[in-house]
Amino acid sequence: MRILAAMSGGVDSAVAAARAVEAGHDVVGVHLALSRAGGTLRTGSRGCCTIEDALDARRVSDLLGIPFYVWDFSERFRDDVIDDFISEYKAGRTPNPCLRCNEKIKFAALLERAIELGFDAVCTGHYATLVDGENGLELHRASDSAKDQSYVLGVLNAQQLAHTYFPLGSTPSKALVRAEAAERGITVAQKPDSHDICFIPDGDTRGWLAEKVGAETGEVVDRTGAVIGTHEGAHAFTVGQRRGLHLGVPAPDGKPRFVLEVRPVTNTVVVGPKEAxxxxxxxxxxxxxxxxxxxxxxxxxxxxxxxxxxxxxxxxxxxxxxxxxxxxxxxxxxxxxxxxxxxxxxxxxxxxxxxxxxxxxxxxx
Ligand SMILES: Nc1ncnc2c1ncn2[C@@H]1O[C@H](COP(=O)(O)OP(=O)(O)OP(=O)(O)O)[C@@H](O)[C@H]1O
CATH class of the missing domain: 2.40.30.10 (Translation factors)
Structure with a gap:
């Protein structure tokens, strides 16, 4: 098969690409430049596509002897993932940008271009498995439950699954993937896992949102609508949150209060007891x-x-x-x-x- 290996510069996609090569496929590596924001490109950023990440992906491709390209998908990523994230928060909702990226970028924009160029599938380092079921391809959890990424892949449809290749899904643990990388001479064998939201370089989601959404003072109310405090920007609150509610007045039952709802139209935060x-x-x-x-x-x-x-x-x-x-x-x-x-x-x-x-x-x- 002709496989396009999506290479982040991390250990998982490096081993996934190596396994695809070893399985006899015709593999080409591609690194996606997803962000143009200065902070996310800098060394030490917690994002997924710094200059070093692109270099790491290139080094792995050289080691594997496969062609390598960097594709700039930053506009699509901005429109479909970052702007969606901001507008969802503005609407008082809590989006999952990794899921959106899989839906719109990795298994849509990237996969579409791969198919146009004659590739049969996109290979990633995601931890999930594909099973040939009675009614066609099925998506299943990974063998390593600690690394399982089937949740963020739940957006893939039958057509996308048919052009997808997850070589790591049946590996019992990430430690084995790292050991294999070291054995293969892959330099990123011990590179830390990516975490948090890749386009927020320092991990400060609230600060980032305050800048994008704009902070406006509003009311904190209880479930009956009685005003019991003020807040400095509804975007800073998500359902279930307890911290940051400087209510001053203790609740009548003396119990802590949690965010139950964020109402963006009225810029109101509704709070109540944990049971609610x-x-x-x-x-x-x-x-x-x-x-x-x-x-x-x-x-x-x-x-x-x-x-x-x-x-x-x-x-x-x-x-x-x-x-x-x-x-x-x-x-x-x-x-x-x-x-x-x-x-x-x-x-x-x-x-x-x-x-x-x-x-x-x-x-x-
Ligand atoms: N910037 C990127 N360019 C190309 N592919 C990417 C990029 N970011 C992520 N991917 C692909 O999506 C997969 C899952 O991404 P995720 O951010 O969950 O990385 P991860 O589990 O830390 O994997 P890795 O160790 O490969 O970075 C990666 O294994 C890789 O195949």
Whole structure:
């Protein structure tokens, strides 16, 4: 097969590309320049595409004896990932930019260009597996549960999965990937894992958002609407947050208060007791299936609402208008904008973006 290996300059994509070469594929390496912001390009930035990262990817390609290119996708990345992140926060929602990047950049813009150029698949260092199932290709969790990235890949559809290659998904642990890299003479064998949001170089998401969204003082209210304080910018708050709520007046029950909701239109932050974070139902209109669509409109599954949260057994209800999920036990601190990924066992069924949540605790409880 002709494979385009997406190389970040990190150890995972280096080993993934090496395995693709070893499997006898015709491999070309490509590093994506995703950001033009000065801070993210500098040495020591926590981002995913500094000048050093591009150089590391080139060195690995040289070692493997494969052609290597740098493609500038920064405009698409700005429009589809960074601007989406900002507008979602402005709308009081909590987006996942890694998921959006997989949906719009790595397995859309990059994959489309790869196919146009005659490649059969894009290879990445993601930890997830592809299984040939009865009804076509299926996306499954990785063998290493600590590294499993199936959640952020839940946005891929059947067509995208058909042109995707994840050589690391069945490796039992990341330590083995690093050991293999060292054995192969790959210089980035011990390079630290990337973390946080790649386009926010110092990891200070709140400071970054304050600059982009603009901070405006607003009211903090309880669930009855009574004003109990002020805040200095609603973007700084997400559902479930406790810190940074300088309320001054203690709650009548003396218990700490948590953010329950962010209302961007009125620039209001709604707070309440921890119990009120329990969510009995979630639903959303934007959904997709990772492979064949479920055969029934109502089925038992597990729902996961963050990249590394525990999946919770649930019942799902699907209509043309969207997906509604009722978990067996309430979910904790769900924010609109998050993605709910549905699993059956290790298999990813699909996902939806959460628009609405229903509290398990009535307002006057
Ligand atoms: N700037 C980039 N250019 C090309 N491919 C990239 C880039 N960033 C990420 N990728 C691809 O997406 C995969 C998953 O990205 P993620 O940010 O989760 O990296 P990671 O798990 O730290 O992997 P790595 O060790 O390869 O950096 C990478 O393994 C790589 O194949």
């Amino acid at each position: 974070l329990a969510i009995a139902e979630i639903s959303g209109e934007r959904f997709s299936w990772a492979g064949a669509a479920p055969s029934a409109s109502e089925f038992a599954c597990e729902v996961q609402i963050r990249a590394h949260s525990e999946p919770v057994p649930a019942q799902a209800f699907v209509t043309e208008a969207g997906v509604r999920v009722v978990p067996d036990v309430p979910l904790d601190g769900v924010a609109p904008g998050q993605s709910a990924v549905l699993y059956i066992g290790t298999r990813v069924l699909g996902q939806f973006t959460i628009d609405t949540t229903v509290s398990a605790v009535p307002v006057d409880a």
